[in-house]
Amino acid sequence: MDLGLNGRTALVTGASQGIGREIARALHREGVSVALVAQDSGRLEAAERYVRGEARTRGNTHVLAADLRLLGEVERVVAFSLERLGGVDFLIHSAARNTQGGVSALSDEQLDEAWQTKVRSCLRLVRALRQPMKERGGGHIIVITGATARTPSADFLVGSMANAALVNFARGASRELAHDNIHVNAISPGWTLTEGLLRRFEREANKLGVTVDDIIARETRTIPLRRFVTTQEIAALTLMALSGTLPSLTGEEIILDGGATPSI
Numbered sequence: 344m345d346l347g348l349n350g351r352t353a354l355v356t357g358a359s360q361g362i363g364r365e366i367a368r369a370l371h372r373e374g375v376s377v378a379l380v381a382q383d384s385g386r387l388e389a390a391e392r393y394v395r396g397e398a399r400t401r402g403n404t405h406v407l408a409a410d411l412r413l414l415g416e417v418e419r420v421v422a423f424s425l426e427r428l429g430g431v432d433f434l435i436h437s438a439a440r441n442t443q444g445g446v447s448a449l450s451d452e453q454l455d456e457a458w459q460t461k462v463r464s465c466l467r468l469v470r471a472l473r474q475p476m477k478e479r480g481g482g483h484i485i486v487i488t489g490a491t492a493r494t495p496s497a498d499f500l501v502g503s504m505a506n507a508a509l510v511n512f513a514r515g516a517s518r519e520l521a522h523d524n525i526h527v528n529a530i531s532p533g534w535t536l537t538e539g540l541l542r543r544f545e546r547e548a549n550k551l552g553v554t555v556d557d558i559i560a561r562e563t564r565t566i567p568l569r570r571f572v573t574t575q576e577i578a579a580l581t582l583m584a585l586s587g588t589l590p591s592l593t594g595e596e597i598i599l600d601g602g603a604t605p606s607i
Contacts, residue, residue: 481524533600
């Protein structure tokens with residue numbers, strides 16, 4: 344299927360690993376020129392090599408290490424993307440902090456860091472890109488959240504809060520930005536075997552005295568389809584949402600979790 348993405352441009356945050364990196368790679372393969380943004384410059388350079396892979400004649404790639412918790416850094420990212428790409432058609436916001444802890448374990452610093460990285464930076468990016476997108480005739484914004492937006496985890500409290508906030512941001516912003524032909528949607532994956540999740544499972548396994556495979560098997564049993572989501576699935580869903588094949592799609596949360604979310 345021709346998704347009609349060739350020649351378009353995208354800014355992907357959280358692009359140094361996991362979901363963001365895989366989305367950037369899928370976009371690049373479709374001929375999209377991509378600006379990859381993340382905080383760790385070393386991982387970001389490795390991610391660019393992965394994104395380009397063998398598809399060196401497709402879209403261009405540009406990388407910028409930035410701390411999206413800071414307003415000045417957000418402004419620098421937007422200016423960089425507009426200059427290098429010549430404009431931004433798509434924003435995929437995948438930046439996050441995988442901060443574990445519940446009510447008593449979380450510090451104010453951890454709360455601020457997670458909230459600023461995932462939620463406040465999203466608002467700032469969208470606010471800065473709204474007019475440039477409007478001038479290009481519209482655009483698409485995808486925020487990567489998580490199934491914990493609906494089923495919060497006791498030991499992933501701040502992440503669950505941030506995911507719920509971003510889902511509501513997508514719904515609310517979509518109504519306002521529709522006037523500028525800008526689509527805003529959220530994608531909420533369930534358990535996805537990213538590097539971050541594996542590190543989380545390693546910590547839990549060490550605490551419980553079991554193996555990581557034991558933790559994975561335990562969580563797999565909670566999923567009706569008995570399988571974890573893959574980053575490739577999330578990337579494919581993102582491409583479909585960005586394409587012109589679904590022109591009425593906006594203000595939605597798309598859950599991809601193997602049927603694990605027990606709510607409507």
